[in-house]
Amino acid sequence: MLSCDEILVELSKYLDDEAAASLRRDVEAHLATCRTCSVLLDSTRKTLKIVTDSRSFDLPESLSERMIESIMKSVQSDPAGEK
């Protein structure tokens, strides 16, 4: 049986579906009996969904073309590019 500490270590592997079948079974067996870890796992999964969909740090759309234009300008005038 895994301990709660071990669950914390394996948490990401489990959430990312990267856990081998045996580990997955062990984690699920632990979750069935441990309320603390169940809450942690459930809330971490919800955290990931919120974070993934949050569009955090997105480039403002109005700046996107300006950035492309300015980078292409510097690339085109770059002497190192004349290979």
Place this chain on the structure above:
Amino acid sequence: MSYFQEVDPGPSFEALQRLREGFGVLPNLYRAQTLLPRLIEAETRLVEVVLLRAGVLTRLQKESILLGVSAARGNVYCATLHGRALGTLGMTEEAIERLTGTDPAAGLPSGEAALLELARGLIIRSASPRLSDIEALHAGGFEDTAILEAVLVTALGEFLCVLSIGLGVEPDFAPRSVKPPRRPGSQEKAPGGEEVGPWLRGAGTTVEALPPFAFFRDRFGFVPGLYRAQTLLPEVVGAEAHLLDTVLVREDVLARERKERLLVAVSSASRNAYCVAVHSELLRNLGADEESVDRIAIDYRSAGLAPEDRALLEFALTLTNDADGFSRQDIDALRREGLGETQVLEAVVATALTRFLNTLQAGLGTVPDFALRRAVAEEMMNRKHPAATLTKKEGTIRAPAGEDEDDPWVQRVRAGDTQAFEILLRRHHRRIYRTLMGITLNHADAEDGAQNTFLKAFQHIGEFEGTSRFTTWLTRIAINEGVQRLRRRRETESLDTVGGAGSEDEGEFRPGDLRDWADDPEEQYSQAERRALVEKELRRLPAKYRLTILLRDIERLSTSDAAAAMDLGEATFKTRLSRARLMLRDALAPHFVRRDGRVTNA
């Protein structure tokens, strides 16, 4: 003659005259839309710039593509119309019949055969062209403008086919028989696979001033990449903007929101992730909440729509997926839900327009303007095509592993093609900006840092050996750039552990808040509020933890790519990621815990 009443739009309506001149006859397809002359006018403009007006391709080449599309779709109305046009242009009956047969490319010069295959691939398999297809066209003497025209003509062919089915029009001449080709089974994987475009050049970088872009900025709030990809033909972009304005934006018949829902549902059924992402964004901008927008993309029946709105989507999906089964009964079903004749007519045209955009996007292979929300992306990945008449590949959803889709462009840049660098730049600039924001937390640093990152990548692309993916290499440059900027700002953070093998000896991390979270925690806040909350808490995390979350959970890099970008072993990366996620969970918990005191049966 069709499902719709024909009325006389009056002598001042000159679009019909232009069509009559262009086709040598006024096609029934347009007679059937006289209840809403503005639709005819906008469609005429598109037909003129794509088909009737002289372009790089000849009318004969374009009509050949259209006949090939009609045959691939088994569409008698359109095959009759385009077969007649080819006869008028001097093509022999034998050659016309060959185009509708089982091996239409037989006997054609290799360039023209490649053109026809491109069109048929798009229609039959919805397969985006591969770089090798484009190269074959270049070799056959077709430049990017010609290829863009061919994709546009193919999309127009799809548009006309869907229209003819939805309007129920009879052929204008003695009907031409067509034998539709065998459709690939739903399990059959379309070729093309992991490669994604765009393969065609835009007209350059200074296209912001293109007049039709004003429409997209005003009405969409941004200019989707799909339209930027067509700047070689500005008049076409203008006609498309006008058609979108007329069919989608105007609200005198059907409300905009109902039509945007239709675009999302039809694009989703066509497994066109790009169009789903754009029109989901537009729906959200109209005030629809995220969950309901997602539901429309995933399964509109569960979206809690009013019966008449559900019926509208059902109608559009039948028209999209079941060309042979669609009949007057489908029109009547919609009328029974209380929709008027002009509303049904507009729904037909909106569905045809969606398929035009889907086909165009698949042909141009533009990269998404927005990431699909995770739930929708996963659903679309798993989706089998409903009642498959057409088998769709995965659209623009990026494959998690496999070949590096940037490689063809990297090779071109290495060979001295500076313009090819713009493609790489367009694909990755948002990602690189976010990565730099995640490290420096400062817009000016992120913007300058992105500039330096791409310039360095360009200068050193000869040293990129292809042992990692191009994105990983690029991200690594960006991380170095960001760390140097932090150093210059003399931040006190443990910079040496942002990337590289830092120690993980800060002791155990103990999660604090162990209260249950709400069932749908995100529903308590708006999108903007959630973004503000997540950004605020990410800012408080130490940089090295923030970066793991950013690369893995926001950029969605694979564990091995993210670890490689941070110069960490996978095991170390995973340990750090677990801790980072738990820290962020703790920080967000007070905002998302269950308020009703119930206990989750986890």
